Amino acid sequence: MGYFSCNADSAIATCDPYNWDRKRRKNNKKNTNPIQIRHFTYADLLTATNYFSAESFLGKGSHGTVYRAILDGGKLIAAVKKTTHHHQSAFNSCSPADNEIEVLSRVQHPRLVNLIGFSDTDSNKLLVVEYMPNDSLYDLLHSTTTCTSPPGWTRRVRFALQIAKAVQALHSSNPPVIHRDIKSSNVLIDESWNARLGDFGLALRGRVEDVRVKSTPPAGTLGYLDPAYLAPADLSNKSDVFSFGILLLEIISGRNAIDVNYSPPSIVDWAVPMIKRGHFAGICDHRLGPPVDPTVVRNLAVLAAKCVRTTVEKRPSMAEVVEGLKFVRKRLHAPIWNHLRRRVSRVQESHSLDVEEEIVGVTKAVKVGNRRNRKVLNVSSLAYGSEPVGSVAERMTRSKSVGSLGRRSKAGLAVKMPAVVKLSKSRSTGLLYSPQLVHYKGKGLVLEIGIGRDADSQTRQNDGQTLPRLFLGLDLESEKEMHEKTRRRK
Numbered sequence: 206m207g208y209f210s211c212n213a214d215s216a217i218a219t220c221d222p223y224n225w226d227r228k229r230r231k232n233n234k235k236n237t238n239p240i241q242i243r244h245f246t247y248a249d250l251l252t253a254t255n256y257f258s259a260e261s262f263l264g265k266g267s268h269g270t271v272y273r274a275i276l277d278g279g280k281l282i283a284a285v286k287k288t289t290h291h292h293q294s295a296f297n298s299c300s301p302a303d304n305e306i307e308v309l310s311r312v313q314h315p316r317l318v319n320l321i322g323f324s325d326t327d328s329n330k331l332l333v334v335e336y337m338p339n340d341s342l343y344d345l346l347h348s349t350t351t352c353t354s355p356p357g358w359t360r361r362v363r364f365a366l367q368i369a370k371a372v373q374a375l376h377s378s379n380p381p382v383i384h385r386d387i388k389s390s391n392v393l394i395d396e397s398w399n400a401r402l403g404d405f406g407l408a409l410r411g412r413v414e415d416v417r418v419k420s421t422p423p424a425g426t427l428g429y430l431d432p433a434y435l436a437p438a439d440l441s442n443k444s445d446v447f448s449f450g451i452l453l454l455e456i457i458s459g460r461n462a463i464d465v466n467y468s469p470p471s472i473v474d475w476a477v478p479m480i481k482r483g484h485f486a487g488i489c490d491h492r493l494g495p496p497v498d499p500t501v502v503r504n505l506a507v508l509a510a511k512c513v514r515t516t517v518e519k520r521p522s523m524a525e526v527v528e529g530l531k532f533v534r535k536r537l538h539a540p541i542w543n544h545l546r547r548r549v550s551r552v553q554e555s556h557s558l559d560v561e562e563e564i565v566g567v568t569k570a571v572k573v574g575n576r577r578n579r580k581v582l583n584v585s586s587l588a589y590g591s592e593p594v595g596s597v598a599e600r601m602t603r604s605k606s607v608g609s610l611g612r613r614s615k616a617g618l619a620v621k622m623p624a625v626v627k628l629s630k631s632r633s634t635g636l637l638y639s640p641q642l643v644h645y646k647g648k649g650l651v652l653e654i655g656i657g658r659d660a661d662s663q664t665r666q667n668d669g670q671t672l673p674r675l676f677l678g679l680d681l682e683s684e685k686e687m688h689e690k691t692r693r694r695k
């Protein structure tokens with residue numbers, strides 16, 4: 206590429222095809238701050254890595270070896286990637302190292318393994334990137350050493366969201382960057398235990414209609430590679446979404462993308478049928494205890510299944526994936542609601558699950574509320590974090606009447622209101638839209654929620670025990686009477 210012979214910034218600017226177009230260059234200059242990329246001499250890096258000693262060795266990838274480097278008199282610890290040969294293809298004049306420099310010198314983000322600088326010699330191209338001291342996500346998920354326990358659900362959701370944000374940042378940069386090699390071994394963990402996306406050797410910067418993007422042959426890692434990406438023209442952001450979906454399935458299950466110890470060995474063929482059947486426990490990492498809130502796994506699994514859909518157009522964008530994961534994170538951090546939801550989801554398990562509908566993205570309109578307030582809830586817009594339409598938990602989540610429960614009863618359930626809840630019609634119609642009763646059996650209490658008057662007995666039989674019964678009801682009839690009385694009084 207010929208840009209190593211002069212100053213890094215101007216050289217990269219010259220070789221970037223985006224700078225060949227004057228109009229674009231003008232616009233780009235307005236929007237971006239130049240990223241300061243340092244140029245190191247080979248001697249600097251030799252000293253910094255103690256002559257690429259075994260003690261500095263961090264790992265080996267398909268394009269070279271990585272060493273730990275101590276720079277700036279000990280003030281900066283970095284990782285030096287040493288590529289042993291200029292791996293160039295007939296289609297792409299860039300080696301992976303050139304490519305990584307080209308992409309990372311234009312995109313920086315806190316969730317990426319950012320470029321610090323580079324150095325080149327006749328035989329070696331050296332990349333200096335941020336040092337990640339806590340291994341890769343692959344190591345964390347698949348490590349067999351007993352001293353490290355696998356990450357818990359909170360950490361897994363956090364990692365998934367951080368990676369999703371990194372990919373979203375790439376897709377929304379100008380011009381967009383498609384990573385093409387999203388996988389757990391390319392996710393490194395920094396000193397604050399944040400996930401960072403690295404290895405931009407295969408990344409493509411440009412729009413899908415650009416000649417360079419259109420003429421670059423498909424590439425990626427088997428098991429993560431989008432099956433719809435068969436020719437250069439098939440490339441889109443959604444190929445990254447597919448790979449992210451595989452990574453998400455790996456995060457949930459703790460199994461490899463391709464693993465012959467499982468039947469079927471492909472994670473998609475193994476997980477998606479179970480997700481469609483609503484058998485979420487089947488895909489959970491068996492080394493972890495049951496998740497705090499089973500709906501967390503359900504939402505993660507449905508989101509992953511959407512990302513790996515065969516039809517490219519039906520896959521969500523990375524921005525939607527980020528929103529979905531933020532929703533899951535919220536559920537993880539809602540302790541009181543989780544308590545109730547956990548109980549309700551047990552009831553829900555007895556209902557047939559229709560997750561298939563959610564995954565194939567059938568758009569089903571559910572009309573809620575009166576004519577003026579009618580909300581049309583689109584199943585696909587509820588997608589992340591929603592329960593299957595009509596499921597008990599969905600109704601519970603939306604129920605403001607349950608949300609008004611405040612204090613804790615002896616039975617450990619928050620209770621503050623009389624047995625029949627008076628709600629104004631406009632608030633309630635969108636909440637409980639089925640007269641069907643929702644039952645909850647707590648330790649010392651049976652809670653029933655439904656529409657109608659409470660004319661039932663105040664106890665319930667549960668496993669041979671007589672338990673006090675609490676009925677939270679939306680009594681539309683008494684509501685009507687009340688309105689009538691007020692009107693007459695006026």
Ligand SMILES: Nc1ncnc2c1ncn2[C@@H]1O[C@H](COP(=O)(O)OP(=O)(O)OP(=O)(O)O)[C@@H](O)[C@H]1O
Nearest residue numbers: 263264265266267268271284335336337390391404
């Ligand atoms: N910035 C870094 N900080 C610390 N260790 C790193 C860093 N980058 C890479 N490593 C280590 O070096 C190993 C090799 O990394 P590299 O990116 O070259 O290959 P890979 O991603 O493992 O495989 P492939 O090249 O096939 O994608 C990694 O597994 C990791 O352990």
